[in-house]
Structures are given as structure tokens and as C-alpha cells.
Amino acid sequence: MIEGARWRRWVFFNLPLALFVIGLLFPFYWMMVTTVRPDAELYRPWMAPNYTPFWTLHPTLDHIRYLLDETLFSRWMLNTFFISVLATAISLFCGLLAGYALSRLKFPFAGSLGTGIFITYLVPQTLLFIPLADIIRNFRLGDTPWALILTYPTFLIPFCTWLLMGYFKAIPRELEECARIDGATRWQAMVYIVFPVAVPGILSAGIFAFTLSWNEFIYALVFLSSPEEKTVSVGITSELVRGDVFYWGSLMAGALLGSVPVALIYSLFVEYYVAGITGSIKG
Amino acid sequence: MAAESVVAAKSYTAAPRRGAVTRVLENERWFAFFLLLPTAVLLGLFMAYPFIKGVMLALSDAKVGVPGSFVGLQNFTALLNDSIFRTAVWNTIVYTAVTTVFKLALGLWLALLLNRHFRGKAVTRAFVLLPFIIPTVLSTFAWKWMFDPTFSVINWTLFHLGIIRTRINWLSDPGLALISVIIVNIWRGVPFYAISLLAGLQTVNPELAEAAAIDGARPWQRFRYITWPLLLPVTMVVVLFSVIQTFADFQLVYVLTGGGPANATQLFATYAYQIGVGTGLLGQGAAISLAMFPVLLVVVVVQLLYIRRVEIH
Amino acid sequence: MARVIIRSLNKKFDGVHAVKDVNLEIHDKEFVVLVGPSGCGKTTTLRMVAGLESITSGEILIGDRVVNELPPMDRDIAMVFQNYALYPHMSVYDNMAFGLKMRGFDRIEIANRVQVAAEILGIQEQLQRKPRQLSGGQRQRVALGRAIVRHPQVFLFDEPLSNLDAKLRIQMRVEIKKIHVRLGTTAIYVTHDQVEAMTLGDRVVVMKDGVVQQVGEPLELYNEPANRFVAGFIGSPAMNFATVEVANADGALWARHEGIRIKLPARIADRLRRYLGEKVTLGIRPEDLRVASSSDTADLSFDSVVEVIEKLGSEILLDVKVGPNTMVAAVEPTVKAKIHDRLRLALDPDRLYFFDGTSQAAI
Numbered sequence: 035m036i037e038g039a040r041w042r043r044w045v046f047f048n049l050p051l052a053l054f055v056i057g058l059l060f061p062f063y064w065m066m067v068t069t070v071r072p073d074a075e076l077y078r079p080w081m082a083p084n085y086t087p088f089w090t091l092h093p094t095l096d097h098i099r100y101l102l103d104e105t106l107f108s109r110w111m112l113n114t115f116f117i118s119v120l121a122t123a124i125s126l127f128c129g130l131l132a133g134y135a136l137s138r139l140k141f142p143f144a145g146s147l148g149t150g151i152f153i154t155y156l157v158p159q160t161l162l163f164i165p166l167a168d169i170i171r172n173f174r175l176g177d178t179p180w181a182l183i184l185t186y187p188t189f190l191i192p193f194c195t196w197l198l199m200g201y202f203k204a205i206p207r208e209l210e211e212c213a214r215i216d217g218a219t220r221w222q223a224m225v226y227i228v229f230p231v232a233v234p235g236i237l238s239a240g241i242f243a244f245t246l247s248w249n250e251f252i253y254a255l256v257f258l259s260s261p262e263e264k265t266v267s268v269g270i271t272s273e274l275v276r277g278d279v280f281y282w283g284s285l286m287a288g289a290l291l292g293s294v295p296v297a298l299i300y301s302l303f304v305e306y307y308v309a310g311i312t313g314s315i316k317g
Numbered sequence: 318m319a320a321e322s323v324v325a326a327k328s329y330t331a332a333p334r335r336g337a338v339t340r341v342l343e344n345e346r347w348f349a350f351f352l353l354l355p356t357a358v359l360l361g362l363f364m365a366y367p368f369i370k371g372v373m374l375a376l377s378d379a380k381v382g383v384p385g386s387f388v389g390l391q392n393f394t395a396l397l398n399d400s401i402f403r404t405a406v407w408n409t410i411v412y413t414a415v416t417t418v419f420k421l422a423l424g425l426w427l428a429l430l431l432n433r434h435f436r437g438k439a440v441t442r443a444f445v446l447l448p449f450i451i452p453t454v455l456s457t458f459a460w461k462w463m464f465d466p467t468f469s470v471i472n473w474t475l476f477h478l479g480i481i482r483t484r485i486n487w488l489s490d491p492g493l494a495l496i497s498v499i500i501v502n503i504w505r506g507v508p509f510y511a512i513s514l515l516a517g518l519q520t521v522n523p524e525l526a527e528a529a530a531i532d533g534a535r536p537w538q539r540f541r542y543i544t545w546p547l548l549l550p551v552t553m554v555v556v557l558f559s560v561i562q563t564f565a566d567f568q569l570v571y572v573l574t575g576g577g578p579a580n581a582t583q584l585f586a587t588y589a590y591q592i593g594v595g596t597g598l599l600g601q602g603a604a605i606s607l608a609m610f611p612v613l614l615v616v617v618v619v620q621l622l623y624i625r626r627v628e629i630h
Numbered sequence: 631m632a633r634v635i636i637r638s639l640n641k642k643f644d645g646v647h648a649v650k651d652v653n654l655e656i657h658d659k660e661f662v663v664l665v666g667p668s669g670c671g672k673t674t675t676l677r678m679v680a681g682l683e684s685i686t687s688g689e690i691l692i693g694d695r696v697v698n699e700l701p702p703m704d705r706d707i708a709m710v711f712q713n714y715a716l717y718p719h720m721s722v723y724d725n726m727a728f729g730l731k732m733r734g735f736d737r738i739e740i741a742n743r744v745q746v747a748a749e750i751l752g753i754q755e756q757l758q759r760k761p762r763q764l765s766g767g768q769r770q771r772v773a774l775g776r777a778i779v780r781h782p783q784v785f786l787f788d789e790p791l792s793n794l795d796a797k798l799r800i801q802m803r804v805e806i807k808k809i810h811v812r813l814g815t816t817a818i819y820v821t822h823d824q825v826e827a828m829t830l831g832d833r834v835v836v837m838k839d840g841v842v843q844q845v846g847e848p849l850e851l852y853n854e855p856a857n858r859f860v861a862g863f864i865g866s867p868a869m870n871f872a873t874v875e876v877a878n879a880d881g882a883l884w885a886r887h888e889g890i891r892i893k894l895p896a897r898i899a900d901r902l903r904r905y906l907g908e909k910v911t912l913g914i915r916p917e918d919l920r921v922a923s924s925s926d927t928a929d930l931s932f933d934s935v936v937e938v939i940e941k942l943g944s945e946i947l948l949d950v951k952v953g954p955n956t957m958v959a960a961v962e963p964t965v966k967a968k969i970h971d972r973l974r975l976a977l978d979p980d981r982l983y984f985f986d987g988t989s990q991a992a993i
Contacts, residue, residue: 047430191359
């Protein structure tokens, strides 16, 4: 596509792209190296002559072993998984129904409700966490997974609804009209015809919602207090940092392992993630 | 014969009797009502109610375990005289403005690079998005470790490149802490910009750029007069989204500096957390959170107006 | 099988009166076509019959039963849509079986009916395919099949052939006609294409701006259009119009305009007498114009200048200038004419149409 000399391609394309990729991925490489680096190497100042930043000659699994044996890491993983799956399921259920109603049905205030959903979609978690913490306490949900399972949908439902509305709008109306003439009720036309056709959108919304739940931090930090109830992000933050002491090896091991589920889903569904991102910003 | 009798028995009557539920759900309005009900209940309980509760808290002197009483706007007037709050406001503005400019510039650049054809494009794109996918708190810990003054790989690199002579205290130097936080935010945000803008770029018909090239437009002119105007709607939306997220950011600063040193990186959200959860002054904390609201509202209104305008055209 | 009766049907959307007081009786086994330009209310009328659109006022009866409040699923109708509306996630078989499954038919009966319909339409080979693997014509057949298997009381067609190319459209038109002859199901068919309307309909309903202009058999519409709109809409190429003045001279009535001076035969003259001195619209079908020979009188012909020549093979279309008016004449393919030629055109006095200058109704 682009003409010109070979050096131009190097200067204007290969080099900047390489720098971008290195810059964006280096922290993850750093995570991996730190995870397998023995403490003796880990706490060697960079001024030291034998400082080897980019590799280690004595890889060890000690940090991972410590993480799994001495901390509640596996418990946190399970908690996070449980919470993310349920919050995603609830949000998908609500988002599917609401998205369908808002994009397809005619009823009073449909337009303003759609706008309302869009606004709630933009509300950041940090705006409401203090009163929400109070409410969670009043409902006696504090320090239970339900505190998160029920509050994550507040930002996941608007997201799912918004994303799915875009998908529903793209499905020809005639499909469900035909189904209704064929003898399906409104509910059946929605469930048997519209939802199956929107499967790519549902998948996008689902994996995105799962990722957002997995990554959520402030609600988990504020609503949960016992170590055995925590999610991965919060557990690592609070249990592997004692005062000023950071257990860097295990911390990085935790960060690495804690990212695995999300990274795995991501690697399987890259295209759906990209579709989710582009769908979520569509007006 | 047997088959035929089965057929006859099953033959369809023109108006089957339908249950009451079915009849109600066939009414478009009732159907819409029931579809929206679960969402309305959840958002009402955990969004609308907390919002009202937040306003009430912000107007009270509630503390953890103490319901508190109504004090009017006292919390807000106190904030006006609170130098830490003013610092937090200023920091938030700088943090949002600087990161947005860099994220947009770098994101656009990366998007343009990724929009070209090259081997391994799909893989590159997938890897580039990783900072956005991996839990922020976890990747931020990697940065915190990279910023460590004594063991820092960044310092080692800069030293060996001959850029610095002594160690740099990235996170504990009040002058550098905000810059460090900004760097990490840019790192995390660029992929989102790049992928969104790349999607926008892919909707721009390449024939337009080719037609402009035939008309004698240089690459820069092609970008300036063809690609950029067509990309503007997507860019607007991405920027507004990102502004809201950045303005209300919490976890990145919480992990890297906790708002320190000496409040040099204190943002709205971290300060609200410190007062509301750390100190337990619920009323004060809620007031700090809600102080974000007017700014967010303006951004949302701008966004809605912009979307309306785009829809009308 | 059933008749459909539409009584004083009205539809208003946000202030737009889309369908105005439509009355129509469609007999059992009849094939009725609603035709008109886009926005004339034909599709809205059909969708009200289907139950997809609420009725503002009036009544719709299917098989003597008022269906105003009945949801589409209970109306016992089948509909074929312009974009086929095939369920993309289902195989052809499942597409055709869906309506039967929804109605609780057993599997053997469903399989039988689908098989029969597939045979009628020649799509047995495609039953296990997905819609996206089919060509346009095959998709159209599946859509038809989905309607056929149901054995509904009424078929509704909403511009089913618009998405097909010209050749396939003609082929499918014949197919639809054959199916109707074979099954005899009452059918309402909406199209904007008057050729489709004329070839398919037992009767044709011409609509414009939500109002029924004329209902009649195809040739009735062609030969006796009720107003200028129907006259112009039916027939291809379209009828020529010119505004003329009715004048009295030499003991006869004349239609006069710049370049036109036609002596009206007695039969027409009687009807036009009360328009004496007024302006009316003259209509002449292109196929009723021919190149004048020496035997033609000057009273029934006029001069023209050839502007464009379209050679269609079976005939030649001449775009000619008559005074200030442009007209089209469909003439024999043997006619040798060149652009800018002056040509005298003769007309058939029995095939002149006149329309009231203001109401546009046929005189």
C-alpha cells in the first residue's frame, strides 16, 4: 500500500510498531521473570555489577509454591470466579431482556429509558461506593460474595444492555414478525429467533462482563473484609503487602496467575473482545 | 390410516385458547414492562437508591456506626477550605488532561500502524490489547515493582543509556509521583484507544484515500482532510468515555502511591476512599465522591448532545 | 381458506394518516394485489391484516371473524416478506417446520408437510442447508415453502420479488401463480410493480396516499381507469397526458391545445359537452398511437418531432415533442424514423381518455 524506500518502512513503520509492542508488553514479561527469580537475585540493587534485569540463571518455583501453600490465593481465585460467573449471568439475563425491550418494543418513555441506561452506563463505580457500602451493611450482605454479585450488575447491566441493543437493532424486524405470524408468542419469537441470531453479541457481552467483574477492584476492596472472602485483586493487595514489606516474588506470581483466566478467555475470543469494545462505544 | 387419524386429531383450531399470562405478554406495553422489571429492580436498589443515599450522607455528619444528623452543605463548604481537596481536584484535572492527550495521540498512531497490512497483524493486535484486558491492579503491581528505586529496571536502563547518573525515586519524589502515575495510566489506556480507533479506521473506505492520492494529496494531507474528519465521531466518543473513566480513576493510584507522597497524587476517588473508608467519615467521603458528579454530568451531557447531533445528520 | 373483509380501515402514525377509510372484500380463494407507489399505505394495510400493526379504527375480518385484537400468531395466516426473513440460524427444514412446531404438530406430520412443500418448490436438495448457503431464488422458494406448509387461511405477500433480478422475478412470478392455482388459498399480495399486479391479480387494488383509487380486474383497470392516477400508473410505458380545451366548432366538439386539434367522436362528445370552454386532461396510451398514413384524416392526428428513439425489438418507442408536450408512441418495429424527423401520428378515436381538470376523475 505504502510506496517508498526500504529505510522509510523501517523508520516509519517497523521501528515504532516494535517500540509500541515492547512498551506495552514489557510489564508482563517483567511479571514473569520476577515470578521465577530467586529472592537473592530479586533484591539485588540495580547498581550492583551482577544485576541481570532481563533474565535469571536460577529460575525457581518458590514464589508460586509460597503463594499456593501459605496464602489463600486459590480460595481468592475460586471466589473471584464464582462472583464473576454469577454477576455475568445475572447481567446477561437482565441485559438481554432490557436490551430487547429498548431496541424493539414501542412503549411510553422508551426513548428516555434508553437514555437513562446510557447514563447509568457512564456512572463510574467510585461515585457511589460509600453509600453503597452503607446499604450493603444494612442489607446484611457485607463480607459475603453476594455483596459483589448483586452490585456488579449495576455497571454490567447497562453495559450489556447497551451492547446488545446495537446487535438487536441490526437484526431485521421481519424475522420476529414472521415468527409471530408463524404462531410464536412475543416471548417465543424473542427467545427462539432473536436471541440465537444475536449469539455473537451475547458472547461479546458475556466475556466482557466476565472480564470487567474479574478486574473490578474498589467494591471488592470496600465491601469485603475477611481474608477468605476476598477476590484475587484485593487479596493480593492486602495479604501480600505487610506494612511496608512487599513479597515481590509471590506478588508477581499472584498477578500472573490471577490474570490467567482472563487471558485464557481473551486468547480464545479475541474477535469478540474487539467487537465488544467497538460495540460499547457506538452511540 | 393410523397416521392420518393422528393428523386429524392434531389438526389446528383457528383460535386456540391462550392462558392469561400469554395474553398479557402479547400486549406490547406489558411485555416491555416485564422485560425491564429485573433491570429496574437491580438498578433501582443498587444504583438509584445509593445515589439518593449518597446525597443524604453528603448532607449529614454520619460516621461509621453513627447515623449522623443533617448538617446542610457543611461538608461541601468544609471541602472548599480543605487544601488537600483542592490539591486532589487539581491533580485529577492534570491527570485527566495529560493522559487523555497522550492516549489519544499514541492510540491514534498505533491504530494507523495496525491499520496497515503486515505479517502477524492479528497476533500483534491481540497482544497489544493485553494491558486493557489484564486486571489493572495486577499489572499495576508490575509497574510498582519496575518503579522501585533500588531494584528498578527502568533506572538500570536509563543509567546504561547514559540518561541519568543517580537513582530516581519515581514514586516517592513528590515531583515525579504524578508523572509516574500518568505514565502507567497512558500505558493502560493506549490499547483501548488504538483498538477503538482502528475499528473506526476500518470503516473508512480506502477508496476515498486512493481517490485523494490520485488528486495529488500527500500522505499527511490524506490523513488531515480525509481520514481524520471521518474518524472524528468515533474519536469523540472514545475520548469522552476515557475522560470519565480517568477522572474517576482509583485503583491505579491506590496501588502505586495510595495518594502520596504528601498527597501529590491524591485524586477525587482516592481522597474519598481515604476519608470515607479509611477515616470512617461517611458524610465527608460521600461529599467528595459527589463533588465529581457535576463534572461527570457535563461530560455525559456533551456526549448525549453529540450523539443526538450525529444521529440527526 | 377464507374471505377477508376490511371495513373503514384507518391507520394514523404520529399524526400521519397512512391509511384512509379502506373498504375491501376479498373473496375466498381470490388473489388480490395491492399496488401503488411507495408510501401509498399498501404495506401498512397488509401489516394490519397480519396483526403486526395496530388498527386505528375500522374492522378486519378473516373468515367471518373480527381479528382486530387477535395477535398475529392466532390469525392463521402466513406471510412472505421482501427480505425473505429466513431464520439464519436454522436449516431450511427447520425454517419450514418452525410454524408447525409452534402450533404443536407432531413430527411425522411436520416431516410430511415439509416434504410435500419442498417437492412443489423443487428444494428437496437444500433442506439441510442454512439460508446463507442459498441463492436469492432458492431463499425465495424457502420463504414460500414456509408459508405453504402451514396451510393457512390467507397468504400475505409483502413485495416478495423485489430483491430478485429481473429474470428470476418473472420466473418466480409464474411460480407463485402456479402455487395459487394449485392450493387455491386466499392471497393478498403487495407490490409497487404494476406488471406484477396485472399478471398475478384476479383483482387489483390501486392505492395512493392511503386511499383506494380503484378496485378491478387487471384489464378493467387498463381499459377503464377511474382517474388520471390509475391511468398513469397502469400500463407500460405510461399513458401520455396533455391538458386540452374543449371547444365547439363546425358542429362538433374538439379537444384543442398547442399542436393538438382532435375532433371528438360522438360517443365521447356527449360526455364532454358540459366541459365546453374548460380545460380537461387528455390521455392517450403509447400503444394507441401510430404513424399516420395518407388515409388518416387530419382531425384524428397531429404533428410531432422525434427526440429519442428506443428500439426494443418487438416495438419501437418514440419520444416525441407535440407542441410543448412530450409524448411516447409505441410503434411497429418496421417504422424508419430518425431523430429530429417530423412525424405525423394518428390515434384511435375510441381509445381516448379524458379526466376532469380538477378532480382528475375519468369523464
